[in-house]
Amino acid sequence: MPMISKILIANRGEIALRVLRACKELGIPCVAVHSTADADAMHVRLADESVCIGPPQARDSYLNIHQIVAACEITGADAVHPGYGFLSENAKFADILEAHGITFIGPTAEHIRLMGDKITAKLTAVELGIPVVPGSDGEVKTEADAIKTAAEIGYPVLIKATAGGGGRGMKLAHSPDDVIEAWSTARSESLAAFGNDAVYMEKYLTTPRHIEVQVFGDGEGNAIHLGERDCSLQRRHQKVWEEANSPALNVEQRMKIGQICADAMKKLKYRGAGTIEFLYENGEFYFIEMNTRLQVEHPVTEAITGIDLVHEQIRVASGGGLSVTQDEVHFQGHAIECRINAEDARTFVPSPGTITHFHAPGGLGVRIDSGVYQGYKIPPYYDSLIGKLIVHGRTRVECMMRLRRALDEFVVDGIKTTLPLFQDLVSNQDIANGDYDIHWLEHYLEKPVE
């Protein structure tokens, strides 16, 4: 792998700025690319060079591989950081860059493909010794099979149509008394809906948490884990609040699941940053998927480990290997990230427009990752994340108190934001106790506003 002399950042918004900061700190010149709608964006203003790559629509600009490679050519960039979203998990993009002799700051195209497909990802996880949701080996064909498999997996179980989707052909069974009925109803629903009565069985998790493990590999068989993040507070599968360490895990559990993930990445010879996502219930982890890129919530891990994950990505991509060994990784204190979206705090209706007043909180342990500024006009073409507030404290209690203080200082006028939601959450007793699962926030939002 060649040394990197200039990095093109194939993204926008706060993550483009995040990557730009790492480039500057490493003394590597960087190129911003942008659509016509983002000509005034902060990452464009701060970059060493910028190239307009297309009209506002992402498919014609930030997703346009042809334009991005051409931008590398005219600027002489020899590496691309894809950020998250857009082309970050596009194996074809990684392939094309490689064919042009440009370094993709991320894993191999092969690993992106492997983890991008749900079925091969789960099979790979099993092979690598990562725990998955227990289920039947393929179709459950007879009543006897249903009873036997359910007993092995443990109740409650979910019976699903192999051809299924959208909740149809899906039945829950709580005990041996209702498993036959659930199995035959699922089959007939499945036949009616999909013309195929094949069903399979999986363990059903009632109140799981979403816990994910940050991993890093050098691509040569060396890999480490950087602990977990608890991202259970979600709305419509969108993470809202992330924290580390998880309030649900103790040190042994943390080190055990972390080691399992690090070992798996060694076996895979994984390169760069990755996140292995799990559902967690009653002390057990169940693999959901692996994200082969930097995550939105990576600053939470940076706060408790002191390791700059983008520095580390660039280092690994340039062949420098990992900067730390597992025993040099220490978890210090507690960190929480709030995703500030340009949305109504209750209805989540997007609120694009001009920011008329902007004041970011400061002080010890407070970090803002945001590309917006006073007078900035939020374009309506992209996602609504306008910034992230990350707060660190020596303990979870200190962190929560600091978060409350920082939220009170934060002013974003002219548009609606999700800041009021976080002000509610930070004073909620369940949140204070760390007592929440992946359904908690949706239930909370269904209740009338006090």
Added chain:
Amino acid sequence: MADKKPGIDEALIRNLANILNETDLTEIEVEQDDLRIRVSRAGTTQYVQAPMMAAPQQMAAPSAAAVSAGPVVAARNPDNVVSAPMVGTVYMASAPGARAFIEVGAMVKEGQTLLIIEAMKTMNQIPAPKSGKVTEILIEDGRPVEYGEALVIIE
């Protein structure tokens, strides 16, 4: 027309009207103490409003150009500007040393190749969007361009 007041000096108005004709102006307005006289040509009664409206529009063009990142020249009629449909390197001829596709003053037909943009090792011929005369060439051979950058003016 004039803001009429009793006892107004008719000669003054005639004088103003003469000046209006001599100088080919469309309107003259004079103010003295609390007397105000405006003389203007027929059919332009709304004229007072017009310059007020026109001024910001004329101002808008240069300020837009100043803010824009690329050298997009907004003062020109946008219908005449051929802008880069892609990022790449511009070549004005089919091969190094060959004759340039176009020069200033040349007449071009719609669809005729104006220049080439090289992107991802591919030579992309950029055709004239309409027939007309090349009045300006805004880029040089071998220069990189970004999306939307003005390349050629065809009138």
